[in-house]
Amino acid sequence: MTSELGDEVRTTDLDRLTATKETLEDYTLRFAPRSYRKWSTGVVGISALGGIAYLADFAIGANIGISYGTTNALWGILIFAVVIFLTGFPLAYYAARYNMDLDLITRGSGFGYYGSVVTNVIMATFTFIFFALEGSIMAQGLQLGLGVPLWLGYAASTLIIFPLVIYGMKVLSTLQVWTTPLWLILMVAPFVYLVVSHPESVGQFFAYQGEAGNGGFDLGYTLLAAGVCLSLIAQIAEQIDYLRFMPPKTPENARSWWTWMILAGPGWVFFGAIKQVVGLFLAVYLIANVADSAGIANQPVHQFLEIYENFLPGWLAMTLAVVLVVISQIKINVTNAYSGSLAWTNSFTRVTKRYPGRLVFLGFNLLIALILMEANMFDFLNTILGFYANCGMAWVVVVASDIVFNKYLLRLSPKAPEFRRGMLYAINPVGFGSMLIAAGVSILAFFGVLGEGIRPYSPLVAIGLGLVLPPVIAIATKGKYYLRRTDDGIDLPMYDELGNPSGAHLTCHVCHHDYERPDMLKCQTHDAFVCSLCLSTDKVADHVLPAQS
Template sequence: MDKSVAEAGADLRGGVPLPAARAAFPGFEPEERSYQSWVADETIEDYALRYAPVNHRRWSPFTIANTALGGISFLALEAIGAALTLSWGVHTTVIAVLLVSVFIFVTSLPIAYHAARSNVDMDLLTRGAGFGYIGSSITSLIYATYTIIFFALEGVIIAQALSVSTGLPLPVGYLLSTLVILPFAVRGMTAISRFQMVTQIPWIVLGLMPFAAIAILEPQEIRSWLDATGPTLGWLSLGGAIGVLCALTLQIGEQVDYLRFLPPKETTPALRWWSALILAGPGWILIGGTKVLMGSFLVTLALGDGMAADFALEPIGMFWQAYQHLFSPAVALAVATVYILLAQIKINVTNAYAGSLAQSNFFLRVTRYHPGRLVWLIFHITVSCALMLMGVFSTLEAVLAIYANLALAWLGAIFADLVILKPLGRSPKRIEFKRAYLPDFNPVGCSGIVVGGVIGIGLLLGLGGPMLQAWAPPIAFVVAMLTASAVGIVKGKPVYFAREPHDFGPVERCDCAICSHGYEIRDMAYCTFYERPICSLCCSLEPHCRDFCKRPRLAPSIPVTPDGLRLHRVSPRIWQRIWQIAAVFAALLVGLAGFYLVARHLSSLLEDRQLVTHFFLGSVPMLALLAIWVVMANERKRLTEDDLLGALTRLGQAQRELALNQRLAAVGEVAATISHELRNPLGTITSSVEVLSRHPGLGPEVTEDVDRIRRNIRRCRRIIDILLDFARQGATEIVPIDLPAWLNAVVADHSGQRFVRMQIPVGMRLKCDPSRLQFAVHNLIDNALHAAEAAGRSPCITLSARRRGSVTEIEVADNGPGIRTDLQARIFDPLFSTRDTGVGLGLPLVRRVAQLHGGEAWIARSSPNGTAMCLSIRDRS
């Protein structure tokens, strides 16, 4: 267990030890959460859903770069180069690779930099870069699906190699390709870094060996490749090739999963840090683009030697042919198999690791359940194995074209935030990823990916003609970038935060109030529901609060009178429910339509194709009923949760009230015990002052001092009376007063009257207990003066009053430094004070005065520019 704040000696709430703070504050007690052993073990979990802390970033920049580059060994790059060459020709492929390489480098550099500086993975980066907490879940799904598809593609390559070299059935090869990565992917960065370090040199040697041999022994083959004939180079063919290659932009997500472990930039030599960042981040495309061109060369070489086109497209075919320039066919096949197995295991370890991170992030927000990265790792390889059995490799170009549009719309929105909005100051410089501070949906990124993705997919389906169809992915990127930039410029920073992040002060580490583990402050939030520090994972998993911390802070509610009741003929939420039902129905209908199109295509061999159409039409009413059921079930769940939250709120209020009564009762008992001892000295002082006041020859200054002593004697007696009265729950003496005149007299009797500015409407009347109310107003003015003076500011106090129906509100505003967020919930607690000489009874008694008058006391507002305290009184007429 890391050293906690309690062990360091003070809690985050004003220097109170953590156990004492919890005992002193009877708010909601969070239920302690424990995780499975593999979730608590960070060598397995690798901070899957968290910021990577300094103590876990123990690897050197070289190790990080080497590990990240080990993930670009995937032979799908060669397969993509071969497929593009057969479809569009060598010249088009070469130009497309060069253009896309520059594009990927430029767009990936800011993503890599901000992820390495903030030490977060791709999902956490997306949350804070314009998408919001829930909005980024769709990008997590896109990314998770991307890693699953590429894992399946690489697994198919392994199975094909084993089938050709050993005759092993493909399904068995699929299973082996998924199981072999588990020992490394399970242990996360710790095992993956060692595995990549050991296998890096053999992979490089085996990969370059055939190309070096061909360049030395048969250099004319390179000229033959460049001179190969094919489809004519044009904008249409170039756009088609670029559209497929653009799907590779998402590879930066896997690179970021390792870059987040870079050591702090401030403590690392600049050259080493930047070299690792560029090489492991955007620099991957320098090697990746070369591998695509290698695939184009190898397929041309294999076809020239008479190999069948279908077999030449497979990595085992092209590398077998390449190694035959060095070895006999049998040895070449064995070497090619070893190389393919080595390369594919290296990439699939990375694919599985990155996919488990993305799926953990996605399902955490969907289910509020975190069984651990290990579970999603098993899920990842299971789904990938199913895709292999479905023949995903045969649809490589189509799959990549679809994902290229979604990926570029996503990255276009992120690029707009990092490169355009941040330099303009319209986006926060810091990447915030915690649920407690993020809105569910940020319009900047969400609007960008929706507009860009819809336009890109629409163009891909042919809505804009063949030319726009070929260039759909780049268009999706530009549209998403422009849309996100426009929304961000208009909306600005406020849309990035649901509430301002809490300032924990100089504390570096803190214990989570729920899981009891210690984390760096960067990974902690202040939970206003439990009123304790909470780690980012526990915050994400919390099911009870319903984002209580993001709700607007309102004044305490005043009981509603029967006259204020309002009856609705129609449910006030009816239109919201209708829209929810329509949205769910539309989503289900789209899914059914997709199933219908596939089924209709597959039913072409059937004699009666109308059967599928009838099934589709007959299912529509059932979908409508299902949509209604889903929405109403969710509504019942919401109401149940609201009832639970209301019950918890009432319980917390009852606990607070009980604690307050107990403490005030204790104060009353003490006051009753010592009142006699206090009254006697006060009586003696009073007699002495009266004798002194009759002494002849007193000057004006002495007379003023004598009057001040009299006033303070009366005040001391009144405080004793109030304490005793509160302990006995005494009755109030209600009399009508002219509020403006009365407040003027109250302020005139205060020593700080020259700092008080009055804003009281003329003619306001009020029925109250003047003695008690005077005590409350004086106390609020005292606190306001102290706050301003403690901050070294010239006091400026504003006393105002207003009428809201049958309730009168008196507000005292100051120009002090404000009240810390974590202290605001405690300032009305008895015996709690931030002053060195305070006893912590002033504000609790102010609240009791308000409650005795049928009202309440609360913080109306608080900021670094000042605080406003409000006191309400219900009219007793």
């Protein structure tokens, strides 16, 4: 028994030692402190928007347009943009205001301390699906431009990301800011060229009926198109992984703070929608004007190469197409890899009370993505994204509903987000139950179990149930499963006079490091304080405060 106890203590000490490498780990499992958030609102915003440089939007827009026609695709994209913006706004605001990632926000928004583990798995799944999709596009570019075999291109597009993500926000912010101008020029040039030099392409675009060939608007096809686009709803979590580093909101920076929070938060969807429309536009042009292009019209690397060749020498067109693909994939896949490593680490640490470090799960996430690429997931993209959309929508809409209705309107949920162990119940049926029901029913609808007539409406099922169930369950339970405690035992204010998280420092008696007030609690067994991560790795709950009556 003594030996086992000694082993457990040594293991716990090792976990805590690993957990204190905060600069390297980029505050993986905790509130992002004021002392670390030295970037301006503009740098944070541009860094966040750099993560939407992916070319998957071009493929998604092309795929839904080819399947359902331009009219239905455009309406589907519009629905996607409206839903993403409305649900993403409260989440982005909470992240920027309280400096927390979406997992920490989710815990206190109806899911409970352990309840949000399932949403982390959803988020991690999002990151490796889209990493694989983007990596596949990069491999196509390397094969086309350099003759690199696809399997080797998949491996290269994966391995190049690992060293770029090791140091988190410090490296990612620099990478995103410096590569964005060139990326914008390379992406916009082909579209502008076509509109100016081939004005007939606009008419061809609006007249395109797709494989459905129904000749006009069809609600079912529109919702199916929207469902594929809405698979991107979890992108707000990746935006938040940057937005949590926003500086404190003050009267001096209020305008720029709001501007960048909106643009880099829910506003990412406007850029995403534009890229989807452009992707469909380029695909229609290729189908109508380039022989034997039907099989490649949905592949972004071929879209850009064909257009570049219209006004540039062949060697330069190929070079620019490959450069665009490589820059785009690096910009987005560093974000996918970074966010995925955060999500896996959060889940593993809470379930096992061990913290192996973010880099372990960075490698794990990249390995899964590489397997998907080698399995050629590009060929069944619509099905994967349509299925995933139901899970992502259920999660994000439920959290947004809890913030808007339960926190602000009904006041059944605590307005300030809570994420610390001991302060929350393990499971809160408000969010956790709502998400399971919304996701489960919408997935059944997606696969036709509830009848073919309702199948196209599975996105509406997820959104509708995700909106309605949280306030209903909160009212039924009287909000009693949100907080296990209301007092964290520290007689210092949590927020400053402007409502920003306090910058006051306290020392954790377990790991002996200083952390800011929002990250700390009173220790149950010592007359001292303990940080949230040491609480997470406390296997015997020795430091966890008891429930309040």
